[in-house]
Amino acid sequence: MAQYPQWSYSQSRANMFDECLRKYYYHYYGAHNGWKTDQADDMTVRLYRLKQLSNLYLVFGDLVHRMCESAVRSRDEGRERPRVPFLEQTMRKLLNEAYLQSMDAEQWRQDPKNRVMLSEMYYGDDTLQERIGTIKERITACVNSLYDTLTWEDLARASTQILEIEKWDTMMLHDTRVYVKMDLLYRRGNGNIVIVDWKTGKEEDFSDQLLLYAAYVREHYRVPLEQIELRVEYLLNGTYKQYAATQEDLARAEEKVGRYIEEMKSCVADEYYNRPKDISFFTPMPSRRACRDCNFREVCSERVM
Structure with a gap:
């Protein structure tokens, strides 16, 4: 297995780099090879699992994109477009499945890549019910907007x-x-x-x-x-x-x-292998907004409560 991750760039990587360097390290370097549970150390496996955590807003965003993709593919293949009630019902069903999967933490630990664990449930956030209500309202709004765009x-x-x-x-x-x-x-x-x-x-x-x-x-x-x-x-x-x-x-x-x-490469000790510098080089950038929903708050001592 490759000791270090392959180097690449994306807008989401840049966004995380701006948000918090410690989070950036955990996500792009610390979690690498964490899926190799029989070879990686305990912290690497733990970081890999935490990297896979989702949250209600991410699940919702993914469902909306899947809804749009389904409708567009139907058009591309000459089929009838999915009806609005069907799209809304399907999204609510999939949101409920994500909630139910998140109730089984042990199953998630065994297969974190392919099962959903909501960070709100993993960390016992008191925002859970409020967010569920908000997402249900947004589902209706987004579904009803699609065909009017x-x-x-x-x-x-x-x-x-x-x-x-x-x-x-x-x-x-x-x-x-x-x-x-x-x-x-x-x-x-x-x-x-x-x-x-x-x-x-x-x-x-x-x-x-x-x-x-x-x-x-x-x-x-x-x-x-x-x-x-x-x-x-x-x-x-x-x-x-x-x-x-x-x-x-x-x-x-x-x-x-x-x-x-250039700034990202200044964080690596060896550009050829993309070997990162020591974790201490990746300075934590705590803030209430960033730390509140950070997947890695379980392992970060610098988080703002």
Whole structure:
């Protein structure tokens, strides 16, 4: 087995790097090989299990993306689109299954990668019932928004060609493999390619992520930036934002990725093997917001209560 994880970059990795260096270490280095329960030490196995913890908001976000994927694939395969009541009922059923799985901690410990354990239940958080109520309301809102989106209006046209649905891919930037996964990519009748990002929460700035997607699409599909449309669909409130990237935008985004890569590589003792420096180098950055939902609070003595 590889002693250290393979080096790569993603927007989610950059987000965690900004949030807390200790969490970044646990997630990307400390947990590596923790699935090898017969070979790894106890702490590595423990960190790997904690890395697999989910939470209600993550489960909800995943269910919404699966709902959108199911509806889009039905359209792509010429089938009737799933009815709204069916989508809502299915999401509630899967949310309940996640809750029930989380009640069996021993089964989760045996197979943490393939079973769900909600961090709210694992840590006995008092926010559990309140969050369940919030998620149930959001399910209804998101399901009812899907078929009213600008994206679905495009998909209803016969001239729209679906190119990618929830597909992982990579591109090279600064000699680094960069991972991208677009929720939906399609070509409109006018030849423009539309990148769609489904969001289930409040409106935020996702421009860095979208610009990386635009760079990938330009390179992979050999189209000029003028033919690439970036769109965020906020399903919770039924709104959207649309962007048009310029060459200057992409240059700034790629430069920013380069700075992240440089900073991340400053945390490794050996770039060839991606061997990290000592854990003490990864300074904890405690805050009430970050520590409240951190998967690794069980092992971190620096957490804020």
